[in-house]
Amino acid sequence: MLRSGLIAASRSSACRAVVEGTPVMRPVVDRFIAGPGVDDAIRVVRDLAGDRLISLDHLGEEILDHTRAEHTVEAYRMLLRRLHDECLADTAEVSVKLSALGQALPVDGDKIALENTRRICEAATAAGTTVTVDMEDHTTTDSTLEIVRSLLADFPGTGVVLQSYLKRTEADCADFSALGSRIRLCKGAYDEPASVAYQDKSQVDVSYVRCLKILMRGKGYPMVATHDARLIAIAARLAEEAGRTPKDYEFQMLFGVRPRLQELLADQGLRLRVYLPYGTEWYPYFMRRLGERPANVAFFLRALLGR
Numbered sequence: 500m501l502r503s504g505l506i507a508a509s510r511s512s513a514c515r516a517v518v519e520g521t522p523v524m525r526p527v528v529d530r531f532i533a534g535p536g537v538d539d540a541i542r543v544v545r546d547l548a549g550d551r552l553i554s555l556d557h558l559g560e561e562i563l564d565h566t567r568a569e570h571t572v573e574a575y576r577m578l579l580r581r582l583h584d585e586c587l588a589d590t591a592e593v594s595v596k597l598s599a600l601g602q603a604l605p606v607d608g609d610k611i612a613l614e615n616t617r618r619i620c621e622a623a624t625a626a627g628t629t630v631t632v633d634m635e636d637h638t639t640t641d642s643t644l645e646i647v648r649s650l651l652a653d654f655p656g657t658g659v660v661l662q663s664y665l666k667r668t669e670a671d672c673a674d675f676s677a678l679g680s681r682i683r684l685c686k687g688a689y690d691e692p693a694s695v696a697y698q699d700k701s702q703v704d705v706s707y708v709r710c711l712k713i714l715m716r717g718k719g720y721p722m723v724a725t726h727d728a729r730l731i732a733i734a735a736r737l738a739e740e741a742g743r744t745p746k747d748y749e750f751q752m753l754f755g756v757r758p759r760l761q762e763l764l765a766d767q768g769l770r771l772r773v774y775l776p777y778g779t780e781w782y783p784y785f786m787r788r789l790g791e792r793p794a795n796v797a798f799f800l801r802a803l804l805g806r
């Protein structure tokens with residue numbers, strides 16, 4: 500209920516105005532986000548680099564005009580040039596949301612998003628790194644997977660995100676594994692109907708394990724994106740059973756979430772990538788993070804009420 504409410508609030512402009520207009524919110528937001536600008540992102544990449552890989556997300560989603568989609572492309576191109584110039588392209592890649600690149604435009608959205616993402620993939624290749632395409636709500640899944648398939652023809656390092664709460668995902672894991680793709684498996688962060696998604700947390704977790712088995716035994720590169728210690732242990736065991744070394748897959752976690760668990764994995768020599776968002780459009784991302792843990796909401800409410 501709480502999670503659904505916060506996901507609904509993430510799409511409300513009235514709630515957005517209240518939350519964004521509360522100055523004391525900044526420390527709460529900063530826990531999950533590098534900062535507003537590209538310099539903030541680069542600074543945090545430098546802090547994390549050493550024992551962590553990074554995937555940078557220039558915040559923004561559900562863009563409904565061409566100019567803003569173009570700004571998103573330019574922001575990513577500038578970021579990728581910086582990663583190259585500062586010798587950070589081995590450490591950091593980028594994650595993109597297709598709805599920030601034109602997918603939601605009423606006319607030719609899919610085509611525009613494909614072309615815009617292609618330009619980011621070209622810039623990433625020139626910089627010496629890769630792009631992973633985030634997954635948004637289920638109404639976009641077919642379009643997103645089709646766009647990733649087109650990109651894979653020219654940019655085989657492109658990563659795809661699959662969500663274990665969707666009933667279709669085992670089949671998608673098998674398809675993208677057969678292509679040898681980089682596949683980030685997460686549980687899923689949107690509020691989805693029972694017709695397409697498991698509603699029960701334990702069903703989502705069981706689906707996650709079924710998907711992990713397909714990915715670890717498959718030809719692709721699994722990216723295990725979860726903060727769930729039980730699933731992390733299962734993933735490591737399945738990887739070993741499938742004959743994978745710690746270099747043949749990676750764990751991924753969100754910046755600011757379960758930092759001690761992140762340290763523990765990095766200390767064990769496991770490959771860990773941190774998903775690091777930056778930018779001014781933090782509101783929807785932040786609200787989804789709040790919904791993932793009731794304690795985050797208490798923290799947020801204290802900041803909102805100035806206590």
Ligand code: FDA
Pocket residue numbers: 632633634635660662685686687688689724725726727728751752753756757773774787788789791792795
């Ligand atoms: P779960 O929610 O069961 O949490 C496991 C443990 O971690 C619990 O103890 C919980 O309290 C703690 N935890 C989880 N989230 C927390 C938070 N925000 N704050 C504090 N503690 C928290 N989703 C999507 O739909 N599309 C996408 O493209 C992506 N991309 C993505 C990339 C990466 C690298 C990660 C790690 C996650 C995503 N997600 C995503 C989000 C994902 O779908 C999911 O919503 C969150 O990761 C939370 O699920 P967990 O697997 O951590 O399990």
